[in-house]
Amino acid sequence: MIAPLIRKLEQFQPLSPEERAALEAMPSRLREYRRGEVLIEAGTCADESALLLRGCVFRFKLTPDSRRQIVSIQVPGDFVDLHSFVLQPIDHSVAAATPSIVARVPHRRIAELLDKFPHLTRNLMWDIALDGAIFREWLVTMGQRSAVEQIAHLFCELYLRLERVGLVKDGGFDFALTQQDLAETCGMSAVHVNRSVQTLREKRLIVLDHKRLTVLSLGKLIEFANFDPAYLRLLK
Amino acid sequence: MIAPLIRKLEQFQPLSPEERAALEAMPSRLREYRRGEVLIEAGTCADESALLLRGCVFRFKLTPDSRRQIVSIQVPGDFVDLHSFVLQPIDHSVAAATPSIVARVPHRRIAELLDKFPHLTRNLMWDIALDGAIFREWLVTMGQRSAVEQIAHLFCELYLRLERVGLVKDGGFDFALTQQDLAETCGMSAVHVNRSVQTLREKRLIVLDHKRLTVLSLGKLIEFANFDPAYLRLLK
DNA sequence: CGGAAAGTTGACATTCGTCAATTTGTGTGG
DNA sequence: CCACACAAATTGACGAATGTCAACTTTCCG
Numbered sequence: 001m002i003a004p005l006i007r008k009l010e011q012f013q014p015l016s017p018e019e020r021a022a023l024e025a026m027p028s029r030l031r032e033y034r035r036g037e038v039l040i041e042a043g044t045c046a047d048e049s050a051l052l053l054r055g056c057v058f059r060f061k062l063t064p065d066s067r068r069q070i071v072s073i074q075v076p077g078d079f080v081d082l083h084s085f086v087l088q089p090i091d092h093s094v095a096a097a098t099p100s101i102v103a104r105v106p107h108r109r110i111a112e113l114l115d116k117f118p119h120l121t122r123n124l125m126w127d128i129a130l131d132g133a134i135f136r137e138w139l140v141t142m143g144q145r146s147a148v149e150q151i152a153h154l155f156c157e158l159y160l161r162l163e164r165v166g167l168v169k170d171g172g173f174d175f176a177l178t179q180q181d182l183a184e185t186c187g188m189s190a191v192h193v194n195r196s197v198q199t200l201r202e203k204r205l206i207v208l209d210h211k212r213l214t215v216l217s218l219g220k221l222i223e224f225a226n227f228d229p230a231y232l233r234l235l236k
Numbered sequence: 237m238i239a240p241l242i243r244k245l246e247q248f249q250p251l252s253p254e255e256r257a258a259l260e261a262m263p264s265r266l267r268e269y270r271r272g273e274v275l276i277e278a279g280t281c282a283d284e285s286a287l288l289l290r291g292c293v294f295r296f297k298l299t300p301d302s303r304r305q306i307v308s309i310q311v312p313g314d315f316v317d318l319h320s321f322v323l324q325p326i327d328h329s330v331a332a333a334t335p336s337i338v339a340r341v342p343h344r345r346i347a348e349l350l351d352k353f354p355h356l357t358r359n360l361m362w363d364i365a366l367d368g369a370i371f372r373e374w375l376v377t378m379g380q381r382s383a384v385e386q387i388a389h390l391f392c393e394l395y396l397r398l399e400r401v402g403l404v405k406d407g408g409f410d411f412a413l414t415q416q417d418l419a420e421t422c423g424m425s426a427v428h429v430n431r432s433v434q435t436l437r438e439k440r441l442i443v444l445d446h447k448r449l450t451v452l453s454l455g456k457l458i459e460f461a462n463f464d465p466a467y468l469r470l471l472k
Numbered sequence: 473c474g475g476a477a478a479g480t481t482g483a484c485a486t487t488c489g490t491c492a493a494t495t496t497g498t499g500t501g502g
Numbered sequence: 503c504c505a506c507a508c509a510a511a512t513t514g515a516c517g518a519a520t521g522t523c524a525a526c527t528t529t530c531c532g
Contacts, residue, residue, distance in 0.1 A: 143423025187379025
């Protein structure tokens with residue numbers, strides 16, 4: 001069930017069989033969430049971290065005057081709030097974009113695991129650092145790219161991250177975010193998202209229909225978005 | 237010399253006298269940089285991390301079509317690229333905004349330190365996670381705030397971060413970024429930065445002159461920017 | 473089948489970017 | 503100390519990108 005996480009962590013450095021076994025045996029509480037349900041509330045102190053097994057969740061923050069910004073989109077294998085292991089109270093909320101299954105791992109278990117396998121700490125540090133690298137690229141996107149490029153860039157990123165965990169089929173993937181969600185991700189209005197998506201359709205780069213996104217030519221989409229996948233640390 | 241770093245790390249959890257001593261004795265190579273000089277080049281693999289002792293440096297990324305986005309502004313006490321300890325090659329460059337003094341700490345030394353003081357690992361994890369929290373808030377700023385609010389928000393953040401390391405004097409601090417730098421930080425044009433700064437002046441919130449920023453009323457600036465300092469994890 | 477949510481469209485307002493000229497500030501060599 | 507050159511800041515005019523509002527259509531889901 002947590003194979004995707006292991007696969008991801010090993011992109012930093014291979015795990016020993018013992019480490020892998022310990023991760024697989026890591027005690028956790030499975031829980032399902034309905035679409036829209038809030039998993040974690042900003043400002044609270046949790047004693048466990050959420051590992052996304054199936055579905056899609058996003059992290060978001062609210063400004064004091066209640067505008068919402070989505071700061072991250074998580075796919076299966078992502079340790080959604082691993083950082084809450086050290087950073088409490090948590091500075092953002094987490095909500096389910098689709099029906100999702102999450103393993104909640106007590107911090108105590110993580111601590112025990114790290115005491116037993118100190119080397120694993122580096123893998124987790126790497127995961128937290130990778131999280132930061134994605135934020136940096138999002139900053140570049142929001143600061144320097146036009147609306148259409150922003151959306152194309154996000155689609156490229158999701159394509160590759162989902163491919164890493166084996167969730168790309170027939171050149172596409174399930175995409176449950178509404179245009180309003182996309183708007184809050186890219187910092188633009190929903191109307192403008194709508195028009196930007198249509199531009200991508202007209203350019204025959206994507207098909208987005210019935211909550212499914214098909215990338216017609218990943219090469220062309222990457223070129224259009226000025227996308228450089230280096231920041232995702234994908235190993236083949 | 238590295239007192240500010242220790243002061244910062246202890247905001248997560250207190251260090252033992254031994255840990256503190258080990259940090260102070262941490263071998264490093266001091267180096268000075270001139271304004272504009274590049275410390276670290278994106279895409280390279282470094283075997284050391286840079287700890288900023290004096291001055292101001294910023295991290296930035298270039299898009300494939302050569303637009304520049306500043307993703308972080310570092311002040312003394314910041315471990316500028318601690319994440320390069322686990323994340324190689326580095327995904328961004330670092331350049332000096334003012335003449336700066338940096339301690340370069342070999343990764344081998346960091347590894348030795350962590351082997352000896354496993355608990356210290358949590359403090360460094362915290363520092364990397366805090367880095368991420370700031371990115372998240374920057375995403376909120378770029379996505380949801382107007383140009384004037386963005387700049388006001390950045391000024392609030394810098395004020396509090398500099399205050400933490402004792403660099404706020406007479407209600408203000410040295411501020412060496414040019415308006416072009418600010419533009420590349422906030423993702424807007426330099427002309428628009430200029431007009432936004434003037435708005436803040438007209439509202440009698442700040443004085444910005446001769447590379448010095450004075451905040452006339454921090455309370456009012458915070459209110460204007462919709463600023464919530466929680467994400468900075470400042471302890472009094 | 474019906475209601476609500478999501479997507480789409482058009483008209484118009486606002487914010488912000490671009491360009492180019494001008495002024496101000498800064499550092500350097502004589 | 504002055505003169506010069508260059509970087510930075512400022513200004514105005516204009517255009518492009520994006521937001522807002524409101525109506526309408528389509529899809530989703532019980």
